[in-house]
Amino acid sequence: MKAINLDYTAAAPLDQEVIQAMLPYFIEHYGNPSSGHSLGEKPRKAIDEAREKVARLIGAQAKEIIFTATASEANNLAIKGLIAGGRKKGNHIIASSIEHFSVLNQLKTLQKEGFEVTLLPVDRYGIVDPDQLASAITEQTILISIQTANPEIGTIQPIEELAALARENEIPFHTDAAAAAGWIPIDVEKTGVDLLSLAGDQFYGPKGSAALFVRRGTRMRPLIEGGIQEKGLRAGTENVPALVGMGEAARLAYDSIEERPKKIADLRDQLKESLFNEIPHLHLNGHPEQRLPRNLNISVEFVEGEALLMRLDMAGIYVSSGSSCTSQALKSSHVLSAIGVSAELAQGSLLLTLDKDSSADDITYITGQLAQVAELLRNMSPLYHQFMKEGNKNARV
Amino acid sequence: MPEYSEKVMEHFTKPRNIGEIEEPDGVGEVGNPTCGDMMKFTIKVKDNRLEDVKYFTFGCGAAIAVSSMVSEMAKGKTIEDALKITNKQVAEELGGLPGNKMHCSNLGADALHKAIEDYKEKQKVEA
Numbered sequence: 001m002k003a004i005n006l007d008y009t010a011a012a013p014l015d016q017e018v019i020q021a022m023l024p025y026f027i028e029h030y031g032n033p034s035s036g037h038s039l040g041e042k043p044r045k046a047i048d049e050a051r052e053k054v055a056r057l058i059g060a061q062a063k064e065i066i067f068t069a070t071a072s073e074a075n076n077l078a079i080k081g082l083i084a085g086g087r088k089k090g091n092h093i094i095a096s097s098i099e100h101f102s103v104l105n106q107l108k109t110l111q112k113e114g115f116e117v118t119l120l121p122v123d124r125y126g127i128v129d130p131d132q133l134a135s136a137i138t139e140q141t142i143l144i145s146i147q148t149a150n151p152e153i154g155t156i157q158p159i160e161e162l163a164a165l166a167r168e169n170e171i172p173f174h175t176d177a178a179a180a181a182g183w184i185p186i187d188v189e190k191t192g193v194d195l196l197s198l199a200g201d202q203f204y205g206p207k208g209s210a211a212l213f214v215r216r217g218t219r220m221r222p223l224i225e226g227g228i229q230e231k232g233l234r235a236g237t238e239n240v241p242a243l244v245g246m247g248e249a250a251r252l253a254y255d256s257i258e259e260r261p262k263k264i265a266d267l268r269d270q271l272k273e274s275l276f277n278e279i280p281h282l283h284l285n286g287h288p289e290q291r292l293p294r295n296l297n298i299s300v301e302f303v304e305g306e307a308l309l310m311r312l313d314m315a316g317i318y319v320s321s322g323s324s325c326t327s328q329a330l331k332s333s334h335v336l337s338a339i340g341v342s343a344e345l346a347q348g349s350l351l352l353t354l355d356k357d358s359s360a361d362d363i364t365y366i367t368g369q370l371a372q373v374a375e376l377l378r379n380m381s382p383l384y385h386q387f388m389k390e391g392n393k394n395a396r397v
Numbered sequence: 398m399p400e401y402s403e404k405v406m407e408h409f410t411k412p413r414n415i416g417e418i419e420e421p422d423g424v425g426e427v428g429n430p431t432c433g434d435m436m437k438f439t440i441k442v443k444d445n446r447l448e449d450v451k452y453f454t455f456g457c458g459a460a461i462a463v464s465s466m467v468s469e470m471a472k473g474k475t476i477e478d479a480l481k482i483t484n485k486q487v488a489e490e491l492g493g494l495p496g497n498k499m500h501c502s503n504l505g506a507d508a509l510h511k512a513i514e515d516y517k518e519k520q521k522v523e524a
Contacts, residue, residue, distance in 0.1 A: 304433060306399075306457035310409065324433040325457035325502070332433070344430035347455075380415045380461070382437040382453035383430065 002316045004362050008294065009151055009179070009353040010320060014245065015204045021248035022206065025241040033238050034229065043240045050247025054211050057250040058177070058196060059187035066212045066230045067243050071178035072102035074197035074212035075145075077223050078174045079106050081233065082143055082195065083115075084221035086172070090140030092116040096128050096157075098150055098335045100176055116140065125287035126155030126339050133162055137169050144173045148186065148196075151179035152322060152335045152351055153286030154295030160191045167192050172218065178202055178210075182253035183261050183292055194218050200246030203253040204356075208239060209246035264354050265293035267363070271352070272296055274367045279374055283345055285336060296352040297322075299336075299345040300370075302384035303377040308350060311373040317366055322349040344383065401458060402492030408462035413469055416451040422519065425511025427504045434460040436508040438467075442516055447471050447479055450509070459494050459502035466491050467505035476513055482506045 014022075025046060031039030033047055051062040068074045079093075093110065095103055097119040107117045118136045120128050128146055137144075144166045149156045159175055166173035174195035177186060181196075182203025188196055195218065200209030214220055214233070226235025253260070276282055281301035300308060305321025312319055320326065322333030324347065336346040378384040401409070421439035428435040434456030441449035450471045454464040466487050471479045484506045488494045494503060 302455070304456050304460075307409075307461060310458045314410070323457070325459075325498075342430075347430055347433050380412065380453055381455045382426070382435055383455050385417065385453055 002362075002365060003318075004316060004358075004366060005318045006352040006354065006358075006366070007318045007320050008355045009202070009351065011201070011207070012204055012355060014206060015249060015252055017252060018205055018245045018248045022241040022245040025244050029240075033240065034227065043238075046240060046244050046247075047238055050243045050250075053247040053250045053254070054198070055213075057186070057254045058181060058198065058213055059189050060196075060213050061216070063231075064188075064213050064216055066214055066233045067238065067246075068210045068212055068234060069208050069239070069242075071176065071197045071199035071202075071210045072100070073223075074178075074199075074210050075100065075102040075174075075176055076106060077212050077220075077233065078195040078197060078214075079103065079110075079143065079145060080223055081220040082172055082174070082218070083110070085219040086142060090138075090142045092118070092138055092140035093143045093145070094118045094120060094133065094136050094141060095145040096120045096122060096147065097338045098122055098126055098153075098155075099145065099147055100151065100178070103145055103147075103176060104334075120146075122155075122338055124340050125290070126150055126153050126335070127287065127290070128157055128162060130158060130161045130165060134165050137165065137171065141169070141171050144171055146173075146175055147179070148175045148177035149180035149184065149292050150286070150335060151295075152333060153297045153339065154179075154291035155287045156180065156184065156290045156292065159193065163192045166194075179292060179295075182250070182257075183294065185257055188213055188215070200242070200249055203249050205246040205249030206242050209242040209249075211246070260356055261293035264356060264358065267358050267360060268294060268296050268354050270360060271354070271363050271366065272298075274363050275370060278367050279371050283341075285339065285341060285349060294354045296354070298350055298352070299341065300348040300350065300374050301345060302348065302381045302387065303374060304347045305349055307377050308348070308370075308373060311377065312369060315369040315373070317369055320351045322351065323347045399458070399495045399498065401462075401495070404466075404490070404492040405459060405462040405494065408465040408491065409458045412454075412461055412465040414451050414465065414472070415453070417453060418449055418451050421512075423512040423514075423516030425508045425513070425515055427508040427511060428456070428460075430455065433457065434502050434504060436460065436464050436504055438464075438505075438508045438512040440471075440509075440512045440516060442476065446473060446475050448473075452505075452508070457498070457502055459498040460504070462491055463487055463494075463503055463505040464508075467509050471509055476516075480510060480513055482509065 029042040033044040181198035196213040285297040305323030306325035
């Protein structure tokens with residue numbers, strides 16, 4: 001049986017070059033970068049190089065990169081660290097309503113602690129309106145956090161415009177670029193953001209590798225206190241192999257920032273066209289153009305996502321869904337709800353993410369299988385039969 | 398994917414008795430798309446027995462397996478016995494359901510009972 005992964009946003013295999021770069025740092029150069037003796041030298045140099053490569057990917061300086069384990073951690077360091085480090089001139093924070101839970105859940109906690117939080121609405125494609133950001137800013141605003149692109153619907157925000165508003169008002173601006181880094185060109189000097197989170201495992205680096213860009217001069221406090229690793233902003237012995245891997249993945253992503261995403265986006269567009277041509281009652285979620293190259297998010301009307309996921313799994317196709325049944329919390333996607341997707345369509349949503357190794361041959365197979373699965377589940381769906389009856393009735397009138 | 402029992406997977410893969418009875422003696426619907434699961438049962442009653450039970454289901458793997466199992470358990474039973482089928486029994490027959498699915502997807506017996514209540518109401522009107 002075929003095995004086609006369309007859930008690369010959940011996990012992707014490492015690039016061969018990435019794993020090869022990492023291997024020497026498990027046994028050969030196992031030393032602690034903080035050691036004063038010779039064993040610390042190679043690992044220390046390797047981390048410095050990784051920092052350079054990650055910095056280059058986003059147009060930053062190496063000294064502005066703080067390594068973390070995950071983008072969730074980077075988001076936590078960005079928000080909590082900034083609040084703890086900054087002068088308390090206010091208590092108001094602005095974010096978008098479609099941020100990752102590692103931003104939203106922090107804001108919920110901060111709200112309980114007395115902070116005022118404004119969650120900006122997004123339009124039906126998931127885009128934040130700069131005018132709405134402008135009017136949400138008050139004298140009390142101390143932080144704005146808006147993601148560069150959404151991992152679920154792929155929508156890319158006008159970050160430069162949004163960050164400019166923050167700059168004009170001298171408010172620190174954080175952007176969660178975990179889904180975007182490595183896939184679209186990012187330049188922190190051009191956009192002027194103060195804090196940016198990114199994750200190595202989202203561009204073929206290892207899990208457990210991530211970073212926070214902290215613009216020089218930004219006052220921060222660490223979440224994890226201890227030694228003075230990572231400029232004192234993140235104590236603990238460095239995960240050398242993971243950081244080396246992230247550096248190598250960043251180099252590969254930077255070197256191919258034109259070709260690789262374009263190749264995947266072309267395939268994604270072919271897949272989209274094929275699905276919409278062959279299967280009736282599909283809906284596209286997210287922006288038709290302003291979206292991440294590997295992201296496709298659709299809703300299959302009249303059916304539920306977990307059943308789709310399980311049936312596709314049986315056919316060797318791996319996808320994810322924003323349905324409530326597929327979430328541990330049994331809540332359907334807050335992102336789909338924010339862009340106005342109905343409860344029923346959110347239940348039938350599928351997130352399909354492609355890969356550099358996805359092939360055009362797969363598209364025919366995927367389309368055929370999804371067409372079959374959709375038909376099978378629709379034939380047992382009360383919503384579909386209701387629609388068919390009403391459709392026929394309307395046709396008679 | 399959730400950890401489903403073999404029995405759940407079997408009913409999900411090959412659901413029994415899918416459909417809608419034409420001119421049914423009773424109809425029972427539960428759930429809505431917001432909570433994620435929705436079931437519509439139709440029944441045919443002859444000599445106080447469920448001669449036929451069919452359903453349409455919108456929902457996850459568990460919801461589909463539950464509907465299928467309920468239809469099998471209920472078919473051929475007397476009205477009184479069918480009313481004794483509980484959601485808990487259905488889950489047991491399926492070899493158990495994941496904890497978070499017990500509440501939302503395990504609505505099959507409720508839908509069946511609604512269809513029987515509907516049948517009883519219609520009987521009263523006709524009587």
